[in-house]
Amino acid sequence: MSTATAAEFRGLTKRFGDVTAVEDVSFSVRPGRITGLLGRNGAGKTTTLRMLLGLAQPSAGKATVFGSPYQELPDAARRVGVSMDGVAPIPGTTGYRDLLIWARMLGVPGARVDAVLEQVGIAGSANRKLNGYSTGMRQRHALAAALLADPELLVLDEPANGLDPDGIRWLRDFLRSLADEGRTILLSSHLLAEVEQTVDDVVILQRTLRYSGPLDELVSQKQESLENRFFDLVGAATGGQNDA
Ligand SMILES: Nc1ncnc2c1ncn2[C@@H]1O[C@H](COP(=O)(O)OP(=O)(O)OP(=O)(O)O)[C@@H](O)[C@H]1O
DSSP: OOSSOSEEEEEEEEEETTEEEEEEEEEEEOTTSEEEEEOSTTSSHHHHHHHHTTSSOOSEEEEEETTBOGGGSTTHHHHEEEEOTTOOOOTTOBHHHHHHHHHHHHTOOTHHHHHHHHHHTOGGGTTSBGGGOOHHHHHHHHHHHHHTTOOSEEEEESTTTTOOHHHHHHHHHHHHHHHHTTOEEEEEESOHHHHHTTOSEEEEEESEEEEEEEHHHHHHTTTOOHHHHHHHHHOOOOSSSSOO
8 A cells, every 4th residue: 555544634624504513633544454433422423434535525624545535536436435324225126236236336246246245244135125124234235335346445434333242243353354454444433342342543533533543552541441531531421412
């Protein structure tokens, strides 16, 4: 890889009218590692990822992938695999058919569909309609779609949401195997105990950046759990979201 970081966020700010969702956030995502973007509901995680992917325009600052804004990155859709809410499948489509449509859009061979279905462990359900999938199966399906083009970077918004304990353990091992192959993973989550067992680096967001760096430096500073360090950095909940 030619650039030293897989993704960079510099002074990134996003305002929605009177609401500042993300304020002056800067951090780097190191290649070949799993980075967890953590924050409570409304902390600005999804907005940050959307700005990285060119889906939301920053009010100030910038985000780059492999050194370029996403929109200017050659072959971006194949180099960056994304799992994020907001892309609805065609109603009544089977899992297989949905992935085949994505494969054609990405210009990858149809055989990749079988490969990713096997990888995420839902090949046996591929001929079922997607609207009958459980939450866990939907998460695996979304991951399969993200993997179709064999991307260098995976951006996963809340990939553990809705997974049962088996699914969570599977996801952890699966993400680690992807990172061991040299891929970079940036995932958002509010499941702190889960993340503690999954990620190498941590970014804590509460509108502003509260921490970015290796997980072990964060938790070993005080020999405490990620959860305790998280609340040290973002403060206790006051009932409102997106508190300063
Ligand atoms: N399109 C939008 N229009 C107006 N406000 C928005 C929009 N998108 C996000 N926001 C606001 O920006 C803030 C950050 O939202 P965001 O979805 O990025 O947080 P999050 O950390 O991903 O939260 P969650 O864990 O609940 O998904 C919230 O106050 C949210 O209401």
